[in-house]
Amino acid sequence: MTGIETAFTPLQSLLGGALIGLSAVLLMLAQGRIMGATGILSGLITGGTPGDKGWRAAMVAGMISGPLLIVGLTGQMPVVEVPVSLPMVLIGGFIVGIGVTFGSGCTSGHGVCGMARLSKRSFAATATFMVVCLATVFVIRHVLGV
């Protein structure tokens, strides 16, 4: 099976990417921390002091507000098309949770913050998950044809 066609959006993607980078810089400026979705979530569900959980919850609330603000400004909800079945979403989600925990980070923590710090671990992690994701998508779409 082939995927749903999506439009090539270099300018929006560059602008959105710059905003993602800006948020990482703001967290470093405000709290001196690396901004990673994995770290934020891990800290929310395990351990930590109530105060520590508070700002993490506030950050997730801010993230969720992002698309809502876009709806408010433009009247249009950003497009989210899930091109795979619900079981694949659930299985994939669980596997992602295992992987990011043992790998100590995901696209935001390793791919953006870690590589911007020129961390050797983050370069290795990012190269690994990008290559494996590429291979997985190839096998699922072009070998298994799911």
Place this chain on the structure above:
Amino acid sequence: MRLLSGYIVGLVFGLGIAISGMINPAKVLNFFDIAGTWDPSLAFVMGGALVTTFIGYRLVWRRPAPMIGGGFQLPTNTRLDARLIGGSAVFGLGWGIAGFCPGAALPALGTGQVGVFAFVAALLAGIWVARAVQAGLDARREESAA
């Protein structure tokens, strides 16, 4: 202040994820589907985020400390070990199956789609299980070292 800074960082991040197109799993998977419905937009997201973070971090690090809290909390581990690479490979597998990574899924919750909630629930379950396994492995390692 910590709550407010957390919320603002989250909001800027969520806007970036939404505007860049990272919020849409169809677009993310198409980035990895070079042999099919390829959409190179994500390279621009990554580029915009990396350049902004690379420059912004260096400006912030000219300060002696962040605005809140004691000092900059940067990872000090530089070891490339099996946990990092194995975990990242597992993450890449899950990402390729589901199309969501943690940082893109959290803002996508704002769109209210069932598939996003399913992914985040499975993700949290995966993180929780992996944290428990990791704690067990660490305890065993300490025991055998003692």
